[in-house]
Amino acid sequence: MDFTMTDEQKALRSAARELAARHAPERGEGDVPVGPHDHDPKTWTAMAEMGALGLPFAEDVGGFGASPVEVSIVAAELGSAGVQTAYADALVAASLLVSSGSQSGLVEAVTDGSALVLPALTEPQRAWSQTFSSMTASQVGDKWVLSGTKEPVLCVGSATHLVVPAQTNDGLAVFLVETPVVSGARVALVETPATLLLDPSRTPAALAGAVNLGIVTLAGEALGAMDAALSMTVEYLKTRKQFGVPLMKFQTLTQRAADMYVSLELARSTVLFAAMQLADHPDDAAIASRTKVVVGRTGRHIGQEAIQLHGGIGMTAEYSVGHLTARLTAIERTFGDPRQHLAILAGSVRDHAMVDVLS
Amino acid sequence: MDFTMTDEQKALRSAARELAARHAPERGEGDVPVGPHDHDPKTWTAMAEMGALGLPFAEDVGGFGASPVEVSIVAAELGSAGVQTAYADALVAASLLVSSGSQSGLVEAVTDGSALVLPALTEPQRAWSQTFSSMTASQVGDKWVLSGTKEPVLCVGSATHLVVPAQTNDGLAVFLVETPVVSGARVALVETPATLLLDPSRTPAALAGAVNLGIVTLAGEALGAMDAALSMTVEYLKTRKQFGVPLMKFQTLTQRAADMYVSLELARSTVLFAAMQLADHPDDAAIASRTKVVVGRTGRHIGQEAIQLHGGIGMTAEYSVGHLTARLTAIERTFGDPRQHLAILAGSVRDHAMVDVLS
C-alpha cells in the first residue's frame, strides 16, 4: 500500500488548485451568497476543459481512464477553495449513464460540459435511501412514463437531463428524463416520457457503484474544506491577539487545534484509501459507509471547532470559515448521514472478525 | 420544588459523614484491597445503629419512615469516603420483603443489622434484566423449591438470606431462600426450599420499585464519589508542580476541571430530584433510567478525567482517586448500564412531548 501521489496526480492537483483559485467565491464586506450553491456555468466549463468531468470513466465510454483517486484529488482542491459545484451529483449520474451502456453520446456531452445530467434521488420528508423510490414508472405502449416527485435536487434548474430511479412492476429501475420541467429544486413528473437506462436486474449494483463514487467525491471535497478550515484556524491563533498576547498562548485553544489536526489526518487516510479501494471495487458498500462515518464525524468536529476558535468573526459571511462549516454540514447529510451508515455497518459486524485493509 | 436540605437531613448527613470517615479504607504504601468489596460487619453494624438500613420504609413495617432522599444523603457520604457496602443491594431486598407484607420480623432483623438479606438478580453471561430469570420455581406439595444459578451476587458469602426472582408456571415471582450454600459469588440452587414472597401478579411492580430504590442509592453513592474525585483533582492541580509552576497554570487542565464541575452539578440536580420523585412515585421507571444515564455518563467523565489529570499517581492503589474511578465503573454497570436504559427510554419518546419536572 502506498499513499504517495504519482507525478501525474501531483500535476492534476496543481491544475485543480489553479482552477479552484480562479473560481473561488469572493469574500469581504457586503452580502455574498450563503448556503447551497447555484450552478456556475463558468466553473463547470473550466472543469470540463481540464477533464475533471470524465475522470473516473474508461476511455472507451468517453471518459479519461483515471479513477476515484483522481476525482478525490480534484474535489479536495475545490473544497479547500470553497468552490461548490454539482461535481459529485454529476458523477453519480454519469456513472449510471456509463453503466447503462447505451448512452455514449450523452456521456461525451457530459464530459465536455455541453450537457448537465443530474440524479434525482431524494424525496421530500423521506430519509436518504438508495434502494427506495416513490417515483413510479409505467409503460404506455413501448414508451415509459414516470410520475412522482423528487426534491430537493440541487442545481436542477440548470440540468439538461435527469437520471431518476423509479419503481416498475419488476422492481427499481433507472430512467433518463430530458429537459425536465422543474420549480426551484423540485422535480414533479406527471406521466413524463422517459428512457430506460437500467432494468431492475442491473439497477442495485449500478446505483451502489454510482452513489459510492458520489460519496468519495464529497469526501474529497470535505477533506479540502477541513484542510482549509484548520489552516485558517491555526493562522488565526497565531496572529489574533486577546488580552495582549496571541491566541496561541492559550493552551486550551492549541490543544484543541491539535485534536482537530489528529481528526483531520485520520480522515485524510480514510478518504485516500476509500478512493483507492473504490477504484478496484466500485460497489464496496462497507468502505463507502465507513468513509461517511469518519468524514462526517470529522467534518462536524473541525467545522464546529473552527468557528468556536475563531469566535465572532467565524460567524460572519465575510470570512470563509463559516462557509466551509456550512458546506461540511451539508456534505455530512448527503448520500446518507453517519447515523444511517453506522446502522448499515452495525448490521454486518458479524460478517468479519476484523476490518482488513491490506490485500 | 426546593432542593434545600432540612435541618434533620443536614444532621443525618453529618452523622453519615462521621460514620463514613470512621470506616473509610486506609490508603498509603503497601498493598490494599482493590476492586469489588467484601462485606465489612463493623461498618454494617454502625450503619444499622444509625438507622440507615431501614430509612426508606414506613415505621409500621419496621422502617424509620424516611425516604429515598435520606438514603441518597447517606449513600453520598459513603461514596465520598470510598466506603463500599451492600447498602443498595440490601435496600433492594428489604424493599421486596416489605412489599411482600409477610416478613415483618425479618425486616426488623434487616434494619437492626442482625440479618443480611441480599437480592440475587444477575446471571452469568446475561445482560442485566429485571424482568427475566432463568431460575425456576416449582411446587413440591405445598412447598416451593428453586433450581438455577445466579452470579455474581456480591457479598453473598455473608448473607443470611437471599431474595430470588424465579420463573413459575404463572410468571415471574419472588422467593426467599435461607442460609444459601454459595461458592465465591455464585448461588447455584438445586431443588432448594424457598418461601414465596411475591406472586406473579405483584412481582413486576414490586421489583421495579425495589430496583429503582437500588438505582437511586447507587446514584447517591456515585455523587459522593464524583464529589471526592473532583475535590482531589482540584486540590492536586493547586499543589502539584510541573515545569516549575502549579498545574493550575495550565489552562487546558483547568478548563477540563470546569467541565467536570459542570457535569457534576447536573448530575447532582438529577440525583436529588430522582430521590424526591421516587419518594412520591416509587415505580417511576423513567426517572430511574434517566438517572442511570446521567449519572453513568458523568461518572465515566469524572472518573476518567480525575485519573488523567492526576497523571501516574492516579493509577496507584496508594491514592484514592483510582479506587473512586473503579467504584464508579462498577456502579455504571449495576442495575443496567446507560446504553440499556437509553434503549428503554428510546422506546417511550413518543409517550410525551416534553419531560415535565414540575408537578
Next chain:
Amino acid sequence: MERRLSEEDAAFRQQMRDFFTKTFPQDIRDRWHAGGEVGPDDIRASQRILNEAGLAVPHWPTEYGGKDWTTLQRHIYLHEMQTASVPPPLAFNANMVGPVIAAFGSKELKDRFLPATANLDIWWCQGFSEPDAGSDLASLRTTATRDGDEWVVNGQKTWTTLGQHADWIFALVRTNPDAPKKQLGISFLLIDMSTPGVTVRPIQLIDGGHEVNEVFFDNVRVPAAQLVGEVDQGWSYAKFLLGNERVGVAPVGSIKRKLADAKTFAATVRSGDGTLLDDPLLSARIAELECEVMALELTAIRVAGGSTEGKPDPASSILKLRGSELQQDVLELVVDIAGPSGLQWNRYDGTDLESWTRRAAPTYLNFRKASIYGGSNEVQRQVISSGILGLRG
C-alpha cells in the same frame, strides 16, 4: 427538599400557561415557533402585550413593573413563555440596560427610561464588544471625552445584535485613558442612535441573516446626564449586567420546545417502512438529549434559589455553558432529522418541502453563536475554574 409545587406555585403555573396559550395572540406565537428571521414588529407587539399584562419585566423593582416573584416563579414564567413560543421581552431592554438603570441610575434616569424600556417604546441595543475587544472586553478603545455638558464619543462597536432596529444604544466607553488599570476609566453611556455621527453597518452571518451590526461613532455628542451611575465605574455595571442573573441564563423552555418539535418532525420523516422516530439510534439520541435537558432544567431551578447579591455569579456560567451546548445539540439533531430535505435552504415557490426542513441548517449554523456571544464557553469555563474551583491560572 420538596419535589412538589406548592398550591400557590401550581396555581401560578396554570395562570401563566393560560395566559401564554390562550390569551396571547396565536399568530405571533406561530410565527415565532416557525423560526427564522423574525420581524421587529412581532417582538415589539409581544413585549407590549406582556407589559400590559404586567409580564414584561417581572424581575425589576416593583415600582417600575416588577412582581417580586420567587426565583422558582420566574423560572415557571420563562418556561411557560418559551414552551408556548411567545417572543420573550427584548433581552437588551428587560435583562440588560433596564436592571442596570434600575440599580445604578439616578431617579431622573429611571423615570425617564424605565417605563419606555419596559414597553419597548425605546428599542435598546448593546455597545460593548469592539473589533479588538471581544473576550478581552476591558481593552475597549471607544472614547468619550468631556466637552462642557456633553461627552464626545468616537470609536467603533461590533456584534451589536439587532442594532438596525434600535432607537438607543447603551455603550461602554473609555472616559479616563490614564486610569491605572484598563478596567478602570470605563463609563456606561446611553446614546440616542439618531444622534448625528452614529452609523450602523449590518454584518451578514453564515446563515444569510443580518442580526448583528457594526456601530460607528464619529464625534457623537451625548448629554452628560445620560451617563449611568458614576463616571469611570462602568466596568462594574457591565459585570453586574453580564453575570448577576441566574434565572433564564439557559433557555430551558426553548430547548424543550425545540426537542419536542424534533420528535414531531422525526415522526413525519419516512424511513424504511416507518418513520425516523422508529430508528433505534435516532430515538436513543432523542432520549439522551431529554435526559441532559432535564438535568439542565433541574440545575437551573436548583441554583436559581441561591442569592447572587448583585455580584457576577459563577453558577450562571454553568447554565450558560451547558445551556448553549444543549441548544446547539438539539438544533443539530433537527438538521439530522431533516436529512436530504434540509440540503436546499434557499426559498423558492412550488415546493413540497416543509418549512422546518429549510430552516434546519441555517438555524443550526446561526446558533453556533450561542457558545461565543455573551461570554464564550472558554470564558465561562475560566469563570468556573477560577471563581468556583479556586484554580487561579
Next chain:
Amino acid sequence: MERRLSEEDAAFRQQMRDFFTKTFPQDIRDRWHAGGEVGPDDIRASQRILNEAGLAVPHWPTEYGGKDWTTLQRHIYLHEMQTASVPPPLAFNANMVGPVIAAFGSKELKDRFLPATANLDIWWCQGFSEPDAGSDLASLRTTATRDGDEWVVNGQKTWTTLGQHADWIFALVRTNPDAPKKQLGISFLLIDMSTPGVTVRPIQLIDGGHEVNEVFFDNVRVPAAQLVGEVDQGWSYAKFLLGNERVGVAPVGSIKRKLADAKTFAATVRSGDGTLLDDPLLSARIAELECEVMALELTAIRVAGGSTEGKPDPASSILKLRGSELQQDVLELVVDIAGPSGLQWNRYDGTDLESWTRRAAPTYLNFRKASIYGGSNEVQRQVISSGILGLRG
C-alpha cells in the same frame, strides 16, 4: 497511490501469518490472549523464539539482527504478531535501549549488550521518570558523580514498568548540575540492578497488579564504560528513544484483536431473546470503533512511510494519542459487554463466569495508563500544536 500489496509484500504477510499462527507455540499465545498479569517466563520464551527466527529486532542494524524491512513490512510484522496474540519483544529492549545503544553506543557497548538485549538474556527496564519529574522529565534529580573510573548514582526513579523482573536499568542521570539549561547535563547510564545500593519497591495499581515500581539508588557505583555516547548528552538520546519511531507506536493489531474479541464476547452474552450483538446501540458502537480503528491503521501505514531522520517526530504523536484513546475505548466496550458478570473481579473457585468477564474491568482500569505513560496525551497534543502546527504557546 496504490492500495494493493505487491506480490512480495503479500508473500511476506503470508510468511508472517504462518509463523505466528502455525509455528509459534499455541500455549503462550493462549495465555497472552487471555490477558491479565502475564508471567515473565512467557515474555522471555517468546522473545527467544522470535529472536531465533530473526523476528525479535528487525528494525535494528542488520549486523545486530536487523532485517532492513520497509516500514510497511514492519507494520505487517507487528500487525500479524499482535492479531495472533504473540507476546511482542520487550519494548524496553527492542524499542528503547537497543536502538539507543545501536545509534550512539561505542562498538564495545554494542557488542557487549546488543546480542543479549535482542535475546532477552538481559531484561531491561527504564529509569526516566521521577516523583517530581514526570511530564517535565528534564527536571530529574537523580545524580551521577564521577569518582575515578566510576559514576556514583543517588536518587530515585519511578513508574519503572516490570522493574521487578529486570536485570539492568537504563537511566537518565544528572551528571552536570551546573549546566546552563536543565536539559543539558543529563547522561544516559546503563546500570546492573544487582549492584549494591539498588532497591526496587513495587507499586500497586488500581487493578491490583504491580507492574510498575520505584527504584532507589543509594551510592550505586557504575563503571564509567557503561555511559552511552557522550557525557551530558543523554537528553538527546532520550528524545531519540521517545520519538524516533513511527512504526508500532499505535498498537493497531492489539486493538483489532481486542475488538474482534469483543464481538465474540457480545455474541455469548444473552440479552432478551438474542445476544448483545443483536442490540442496535451496541452493534453500532462496535461498527463505529471499527471505522475509527481502520482510520488509525491507515494513518499508521501512511505516516510510517515518511522519514524521521532520527529526530523526534510529531507524526508519531498522532498515533500515540489516537492509539491510546482507541485502545481505551475498546477496553471500555468490553466492560460494557461484560455488564453485571464483570462486577465481581476477584478470583474464586466454582464459578460459572467466563474469565474474560472477570478481567474486563481491571484491564480497562489498568489501561487508563495508556494516555499517561510514555508522554501523556496532553504532551502529545503539545508536540503536535507546536511541532506540526507551529503554535508556539
